[in-house]
Structures are given as C-alpha cells and as structure tokens.
Amino acid sequence: MTLSVDADRVLADLHELAAASGGEHAGAKRLAWSEGWSAARAWLLARLAEIEGVSVDRDEAGNLWAELPGDGSTDGFVIVGSHIDAVPSGGWLDGCLGLLAALEVVRTLAGAGAPPAVTVRLVDWADEEGARFGRSLVGSSAVAGTLDPDDVRGLRDAQGTTLQDAMASVDVDLDGAAAATSRLDGARAYLELHIEQGPVLLDSGRLASAVSGTFGDERYLIAFSGQSAHAGSTPMHLRRDTLAAAATAALEIREVGIRHGGVTTVGAITSQPAVITAIAGESELMLDLRHLDAEKLSTMLAECLDACERAAAAFDCSVAPRRVFGATPTPFHPKLIDIARAAVDAAGGGDGPPIPSGPLHDATEIGRLVPTVMLFAQSDPPISHTEVEDSPTEALRIAIAAYGATVGEAIALVAAGALEPIR
C-alpha cells in the first residue's frame, strides 16, 4: 500500500516534545526511569489519545505499546517505533525522530478511512540508552529474551540507586520482565527510523539511507607487561617497553579494520608508571571491533589478538587479553532493505547503497527474531549524544516520508504473505 505521511506534523511534534523536555537544543531531560522520562511518555500518551481507534498498554518490561487494529484479513502485526529516553543533555532527534515518525504512521493509517490490512503496533522501548545504569537496550532485550535479571540487578546509577529500584519506581518488576517476550508472538516486521549519528551520509552527500544491519561488536582490554626502567640509564636494546608494544599493536589493529571493511578502534593506551623519565612497564589497550558480518568480525578479532601477541613478543613483553563485551551482528531483512532503499529514492534521497549501523539499536535485538529494517537520516554535525546533535530539515523530511512509505510497503508484503518470519 502507498502510505504518505505528513513530515511537517512529525517536525512539529519533535519541536513540541523538545520544548517540553529540556528546551530546544538545550539538552534533553528524558533519562530512562526518571520523572522527565515519565513526563515525556505522558506527552506521548496524550498524542496517542488523540488518535481514534488506538488502544495503549505497557508490557512487563516497561515498554509502551499502542495498537491500531487491522481489518482482520491478515494475522499478526507490524511493529513501528523507537525510544523516547535520552542520554543526559542528549539531542532532540536520537530516539524521538523514530518514535514520532511511527506516531505519524499510526495517525495517518488511523485517518485513512479504512483499517490497514494488518494490525500495526507502535512501541516506545524502555531504556534504550542505558545511560543511567550502563546497560543499553533494556526493554527491547527483555522482549527479545536476552535480558538476564541477575546480570543487571546490581547495576547502580551515580546516586547509588539500583536499576531494579529505578524500574520499581515506575511499577516495573525486573524479575517479571521476561514475560514481555510474548509481545513478539505474531510480529511480522519491525521498522525503525533513526538519525545516523555518524558521518557516512554527510560525507557522501546523501540525506537518508536504508540501513543494512547493525554491526557485531567485540570489546577487549589488552594488558601488556614488560619492565619499567629509567629512561636515561636503559639503552634501547635492553628495554621491555610496553608502550612501544601497544603502539605497534594499535597501528596493526587499525589496518585490520581497513582490510576487512569493518571498524577497529583503540580509544586509549593507559601506561604505568606514566612518568616522563620512565619506560612504561605496564600498558593497557582498549580495543573495540565492529563488523556487519559475523565471520569477518571473528577473523578481525583473531587478527587483532595475533597482532597483540606479535607486538608483545617483538618488545619482549607478555600480553593478556580480557573480553569485556560481545554482540553478534544483526543483518536486516533483505526484502525490507530493498523497499527502504527504493522508498528513500522515491522520497528524493537518491538511490544509494544501504549503510551499516555502528551503534547498537533496539532493532539489533528485534532484528534477530523478526524481519527488520532501519532507515537513517543524515546527521550534521555527524555526532550525537549531545545537545548540538542535528540533521538538515530536508534530510528529516525525506527520511520521514521514506519511513512512512516503507511501512506501507511492509504492510503490503505481510498482507501478501511475502515476508517470511525468521522464527
């Protein structure tokens, strides 16, 4: 079906929400589980209440759902949405853009005169950011069945409040959150619009794009041990210099990312004793590796660890890698990617290849279980998680229009039985 949404209404909603929760470009005040977050949700509920035929409820993990029933011709439902929570002093688009575009989709469908061929559900995922307790994708991972309460029970915010208590403050029981997995029973597709939060579209002059998936991510802390010694009294050939080993590894790690078309980042090398007159006896390297292809990610990891081993050996040091995080890639659904790409082109964004997402999104969790696609609007400046986060208005218009059209096509695919479930 052809679904034409009104981008201006989404922009108006975005500005209204920004003004209501922090002020325009003044830094969002919508930290998950906080009063600001509840207030933003109350604002969303008021908007949903304005749409005839939509019912609202909340699942066991604190995700907010709104349902617009279909005409009964097709089982199951299509999910649209994103998240209203934000990092402290976050931007006006991260999360909200996708959520309010989904609101506009529901509003447009509800006003179309006839129900859609399949039920549409809007979701506002709880605590996507993880900015308060360090665990992101809380609500979507509960729904996807990957949230173990025991893993997060002890997490505390800067004030010492536990995640469990913060959830309880809005009547969500951490130990009951797993029951929310039933929310995916009958889910036929998930579609999410987001800002890119990176420089790829800006650099290539594109205003919007289909997204091919979210990168898998491996994070390690790699400790090099050598011998601290006096910078003056120790000749070059008698050193066991861990900074030289770590620097060598860091540069090889960079080449691994380039070689395999992924991203490899050494964000810091922390050395001891960190005295200008002393050779570094200990150095710890922070490693983050991402790729959309699980096999290539695994190859990249092996090559990076091998580079660390060789660098350590070259400087007579030892090395000990420690894994601190891992996430498998989530490639999105090929048919949905194709329709999203065509929708961006039709909306005036031009025809360009889908780009991968470096950051994780709720679609990372859902995309493993339900046919999923994301669309990105260009970020300019190409940064996020700050109040200067922004996108050109034209990019937002095109992305919103393309998102609406993609949802319309997805509904049609589901109605035609042409979108196979993953599970």
Place this chain on the structure above:
Amino acid sequence: MTLSVDADRVLADLHELAAASGGEHAGAKRLAWSEGWSAARAWLLARLAEIEGVSVDRDEAGNLWAELPGDGSTDGFVIVGSHIDAVPSGGWLDGCLGLLAALEVVRTLAGAGAPPAVTVRLVDWADEEGARFGRSLVGSSAVAGTLDPDDVRGLRDAQGTTLQDAMASVDVDLDGAAAATSRLDGARAYLELHIEQGPVLLDSGRLASAVSGTFGDERYLIAFSGQSAHAGSTPMHLRRDTLAAAATAALEIREVGIRHGGVTTVGAITSQPAVITAIAGESELMLDLRHLDAEKLSTMLAECLDACERAAAAFDCSVAPRRVFGATPTPFHPKLIDIARAAVDAAGGGDGPPIPSGPLHDATEIGRLVPTVMLFAQSDPPISHTEVEDSPTEALRIAIAAYGATVGEAIALVAAGALEPIR
C-alpha cells in the same frame, strides 16, 4: 701517585650507615633537609672527626666540605665526593657509595705519613635527589652558579613545606646560596664514584667502568588534537584519530634513538575521552630524549618533532609540542676518563669502553666547570631508587679500588701541571 684504598672499610661504613638510617635493605631514610638526613650527616661528621688533620665546614648552599691540606707544592685542590641524601625508601648505595669511597680516600691519604701533593677536599652535596621538592642537584648547581633562587622558591613538598623553609630549618638561606660558587675557585679536578643504576654493565658482564659523561636531556609534552567520535559510526577513512597519530610518532621516536645511539622514551600517551567506544580526540605524548653529544641531541630533537608533525598530518590532526625540561650534555675530561678506564682494568674490572650516564649527577653540574670523571659499579638488579637496589660485592670492591687509584693519578696529574682547567 699510587693510592690503594681499603674497600672493606668502605663496605663496613656503607653497612653501618644503612643500619643507622633506615636499616639494611629496608629503604633509606635520608630525605634531603629532613631529620634523617641531618642524622646521617652527623654520622659522617663523626667519621671525619676520626681522621687527623681534616677540617670540616659547610658552604652557603648547605654542602658539607672536609679538607685535607696538601704539602703546599701545588695550588688549588682536588674534589672527591657524592651525596648522602636519598629518595624515600631508597637504596643503600645511591650516593653513599661515592661519598664513603671519598671518605676512604681522605682517610688513606691522611694516614699515608706525608701530606698529598695537592689539597684534597671531600664534598657531600646537598639535595642531589630532588625527591622532596622536584628539583635535583640543588647543592651542586648552587656551587656551579646555575641555581636561580626564584626558580625554586615556590617549590613545596607533599606536606606543603617550601624548599626555602626546609633549607632554613637547617640554617641554609636560599638567597645566600649563590655565594657557594666560590667553592670552585682553585678546583683542579672532581672525581665521583656511583652505581650505574642501569643495565649496561650487567648486560655486558662488566663489574665497573669509567663514565664518559652525562647525557643531555630534552623533555616535551606533545599534544595531538583531532576529533573524538563514535567507534561504531565513524568509518576508518573519516577519522581524525589522535591515538593513531601519537602511536605512529612514538614508534618513529624510538627509531630516532636507535639511529643516533641515544635514548628516546615515550613513557605514556594519555588520551581523551579514554572510552572504549570512542575515538581519541586528544592525546598527549610524554617525550624524553638523551644523548652525550649536544649536536646529536639537537638532531634527535628535530627528528622527533618532525616525526610528530608528520604523524599528526597523516591522521588529519594538529600537534603542539611544549618543552618542560632541558639539560645540555656534560662530557667528562678525556685524560681523567683514560686514567679511570686504566684503573678499572688494573683493579680487575677488565678493559672496556667508558659508558655514558643516562641519569644526571652532581658531576653533571661540576663537570662543565672543572675537569671531572665518574666511575660506575655494576647494578644488579639494574634498578635504583628502591630498597632492592644492589651491586655484587666484587663489583663494589673493584669500583672502590679503581676510584682510589684514579684519585691518586689525578692528584699526580694536577701536581705535574698536566690537567688544564676548563675555565
């Protein structure tokens, strides 16, 4: 003249002093200007008082002097000595070895039956270590005329005491310290024994060596500025990664030291924001460069700064170097190096080339004004400034014997008018 000292008396003195000021291998308690330091000096004064014909006084900078008059045949005097102060929990040899070997030289000369051909003065330099206020070579630089009271007036220790007040607590007036420069009037030679504090002699299997001079030293903090960005959303080719720039520079800097026969050290690279999921937008590199040859040191510095410029440019970053310390090299006197080398050989240490000193010593200050040489005893373990600092007894015996013989030859050279003054 042939001067044969008794190494066993020096070893006995070293053990006695260690026991009296901290305990054997328990960490020296002789921090400059402290009660422990004054107590150690009182112990030294008691030893000097046992030697007939020796007079003692203290100069305006707090250095302790003892004089054994010569026979009047030759003007001027030869200086022997080192320092009794130590870093907190320091070793039993750093400073004391040279000072107590000088004590043994004076004791042996005083007991020889006839006065030496030239006056011999022993010196215990004040605050060589600079461990309390961060400024080393305080007493010797005052005598050399390179201590500007205004540069050090505001220095405070961890308790907030100023250097000026600490000096005043033992009746030394910082503003009067410059008068101590007269102590070098008539100085014909300066000879100092020390432990190596590094691995060169241990690595080459040598127990002792003449020292060719002390390295010049340049220290810089080099700031790289790029762009912090998300590790996942920023493709490799769009990064301005300061850690990659600094790592590239660090490895080139290492090659500069190897190429020129000096030492180049990057002790740490400190990056911001130092988050595993972020590209380093700022990185600061600690640089220490040393060489015995001033021209080569200057070339090394130019090459290192050039390497930083090129590395910054290669990663689209900017670079800002800031000089934090500089010291010119002090090559020792060729004739004195030759006699020290021969003396080490004659004492059983074998014939080996003089080695440079990476660390600074009081001889760095004095050697620019007075013909100077140092001798080193092997360090095993090859580290210092810790209570585990040590040297093989055989290395100490050979080094002490060679030092005594070198002083004897230096006296003979001075008496023969064969050692030209530097100034």
